[in-house]
Amino acid sequence: MKTVVITGVGKGFGRELFLGLSRNYKLIGITRNEDDCESLRKEIEPESTHHEIMCLDITDLGAIESKLLPVLEENKGSVYGLINNAGVRCRKGMLSLSLDEIKNVCEVNLFAPINLAKHMLPYFVSNNSGRIVNISSILSQSSLPELSAYAVSKAGLDGFTRSVTAEFASAGITCNSILPGFCKTSYYPNFLKNSELYEMTLDKTPAGRWGEASELIGVCELLLGQNGAYINGASIPVDGGWLS
Secondary structure, three states: OOEEEEEOOOOHHHHHHHHHHOOOOEEEEEEOOHHHHHHHHHHHOOOOOOOEEEEOOOOOHHHHHHHHHHHHHHOOOOEEEEEEOOOOOOOOOOOOOOHHHHHHHHHHHHHHHHHHHHHHHHHHHHHOOEEEEEEOOHHHOOOOOOOHHHHHHHHHHHHHHHHHHHHHHHHOEEEEEEEEOOEEOOOHHHHHHOHHHHHHHHHHOOOOOOEEHHHHHHHHHHHHOHHHOOOOOOEEEEOOOOOO
C-alpha cells in the first residue's frame, strides 16, 4: 500500500482528507494538537491499525528529522505522496502586522511545506513516482482585507508547486495546488457570528453556498491517482465559482 503524509489532520480539511483517503493509502497524519491526535486515533482504530498519527509542529525542523524521517525510512519503498494541508492565518490590516506575525504565517504555510517536500522528493525520485498536493487558497489569486500575510504565503505555495513540476516532472512526480473557497470547517461558526461577512462570501460565490470539506476529497483522489498523472503544476480552484 502506498504511503502518503498529510499535515494538519486535527481539524477541517486535513481531518476530512485523512478519513476520506484512509481506505486506499497508508497514511502518516501530522497535527500539533495532542487532543486532536488522540481523537483521530480513536476514530480510525476500529477500521485500521496501519495508519500513523504524529503530534508535532511542522515548523520544528528537529522534530521533523527525529520523528518523521525515521518513519519515512521504514516505509521508503512505498513513500508516494505528500499533502501539505496545515495552515494558519493572521487577520490584521497590513499596517498593523508585525514582521514576526508575517514570518509565523509564512513558516507554517510556505517554509514548512517546502522543507517537507525536500525531505520526501528523494524517496519519490528513488521510487520513480510521487505526488505532492498543496492545499493553497483562492486568496492566492484574489484578495480580501486583513489577510495579506496569508495571501502572500499561499501565492508563494503556488509558485513552489510550479517549480517542483519544472524540476521533477520528468521523474514521474506531480505537484499541484488545490485552491479551496469558503468551506464549512472549524472557522465556519465564527463567520456565522458575523452575518455581514458571511453574506458577503455567499454573494461573491456563484454557487451561492459554502463548500463542504469533504468536497476536496475527490480532487485529491484524482491528483493522487493514475488518472491524474498528466495534471502537473496546476492550481485547481474548488470554490463554487469564486475565481470565475
